[in-house]
Structure formats: structure tokens, C-alpha cells
Amino acid sequence: xxxxxxxxxxxxxxxxxxxxxxxxxxxxxxxxxxxxxxxxxxxxxxxxxxxxxxxxxxxxxxxxxxxxxxxxxxxxxxxxxxxxxxxxxxxxxxxxxxxxxxxxxxxxxxx
Amino acid sequence: xxxxxxxxxxxxxxxxxxxxxxxxxxxxxxxxxxxxxxxxxxxxxxxxxxxxxxxxxxxxxxxxxxxxxxxxxxxxxxxxxxxxxxxxxxxxxxxxxxxxxxxxxxxxxxxxxxx
Numbered sequence: 001x002x003x004x005x006x007x008x009x010x011x012x013x014x015x016x017x018x019x020x021x022x023x024x025x026x027x028x029x030x031x032x033x034x035x036x037x038x039x040x041x042x043x044x045x046x047x048x049x050x051x052x053x054x055x056x057x058x059x060x061x062x063x064x065x066x067x068x069x070x071x072x073x074x075x076x077x078x079x080x081x082x083x084x085x086x087x088x089x090x091x092x093x094x095x096x097x098x099x100x101x102x103x104x105x106x107x108x109x110x111x
Numbered sequence: 112x113x114x115x116x117x118x119x120x121x122x123x124x125x126x127x128x129x130x131x132x133x134x135x136x137x138x139x140x141x142x143x144x145x146x147x148x149x150x151x152x153x154x155x156x157x158x159x160x161x162x163x164x165x166x167x168x169x170x171x172x173x174x175x176x177x178x179x180x181x182x183x184x185x186x187x188x189x190x191x192x193x194x195x196x197x198x199x200x201x202x203x204x205x206x207x208x209x210x211x212x213x214x215x216x217x218x219x220x221x222x223x224x225x226x
Contacts, residue, residue, distance in 0.1 A: 044202065044217040086154060099144070099215070101154040
């Protein structure tokens with residue numbers, strides 16, 4: 001079964017501290033993973049995807065197939081990083097592709 | 112480019128009524144996805160459409176829910192005989208399809224409240 005878990009519903013850190021938002025997945029195929037972010041009163045938007053191996057707004061995420069994880073990290077959190085973060089898995093089945101989202105983690109960066 | 116548009120932003124219906132949610136994809140996008148977000152939960156995939164075709168409806172409830180994406184006009188998510196459990200935020204996303212299959216642009220969502 002395809003599943004994405006984000007164990008923390010809420011994560012609070014102080015400005016300048018490192019932050020790690022955890023994401024684990026279960027999928028029998030070759031996974032494609034994404035992080036989406038939703039800032040307050042804004043729409044959901046793509047933050048980064050593992051195939052690009054990019055760093056966006058200082059965030060990085062490495063796919064660890066052995067641990068089936070795709071944790072999102074940033075060395076120094078900023079107040080403007082406060083938002084809801086969703087980890088997503090692109091899954092394929094007999095019908096095509098769809099996205100499986102985790103429940104989300106609310107990141108609160110304190111001054 | 113105005114981005115993905117959804118209307119209405121808020122919709123209130125009484126039990127038994129019909130709800131119609133509209134999604135206008137970004138210009139040039141031919142693929143539309145619908146997601147539902149129940150309170151305190153993450154996004155759940157419902158259906159994936161191309162123009163005039165349903166590609167994947169594995170996330171759609173078997174009854175009362177239907178979706179279409181006609182050749183002209185917005186994509187419509189239709190919920191017949193709504194019940195309280197249908198209260199949720201419904202998000203639409205569009206993508207260019209084969210040109211950039213991994214990228215989805217999300218609309219602001221429609222918040223449905225069933226009284």
C-alpha cells in the first residue's frame with residue numbers, strides 16, 4: 001500500500017536553530033517524493049522534489065531508500081519559514097499516477 | 112497568468128443538496144487533479160483528469176461524487192445529496208501534463224460546509 005507518514009503534527013523551533021521535518025513512506029515501486037508548503041492564507045505550492053536534488057529557500061531533502069525516508073532539513077530556521085509542510089509521494093498504479101500526501105507538519109519558528 | 116482559479120471559495124449547503132465546485136487550470140495546462148482535505152488531515156487524492164477524459168478516479172467515493180473536465184470551460188467536481196461528512200476543503204491542481212508531469216500548481220481551495 002502507498003502511504004506517507006509525518007510523525008510530528010507540530011514542530012516549534014527558535015529562529016536560527018536547525019530544523020528537520022520527518023517524512024517516511026511505504027511504496028513498492030520506485031518512489032518519487034516531493035515537499036509542498038502552505039504559508040498562512042496562501043495556496044499550497046511545491047517546495048522541492050527529490051529528483052532535482054536542489055535547495056530551495058535553504059531547504060534540502062535527501063531520499064533514503066534504505067530507511068524509506070525523505071526528511072526536510074534547514075540548518076538555520078527563519079521566522080518566514082513558519083507554515084504547513086506536506087510530504088508527498090507520486091505513486092503509479094494500473095490507472096496512472098496520483099499523489100499521496102502525508103498529514104502535514106506545522107512548523108512554527110519562534111523569534 | 113492568474114494561476115489556478117477555484118470558485119466559489121466558500122460554499123454552504125444543507126444536507127441533501129448538491130454542491131458544484133469549479134476549477135480553472137492555469138493557461139496551457141491540460142491536466143487537473145482534485146484533492147480533499149478533511150479537518151486535521153492531509154490532502155487526499157480524489158481524481159485525475161485530462162480534457163474530456165478521466166485518467167484516474169481511484170480516490171473518488173463510489174457514490175454521489177463525479178468529476179468532469181470538458182473541452183471548454185472549467186473542471187467541475189460535483190457532489191450530490193451532500194452529507195455532513197463531505198464538509199472539507201477541496202483543492203484543485205493543474206499541470207502541463209507531459210511537458211512537466213511532476214509539477215502541480217494548486218488553487219486556493221473551496222471550503223465546503225454542510226449544515
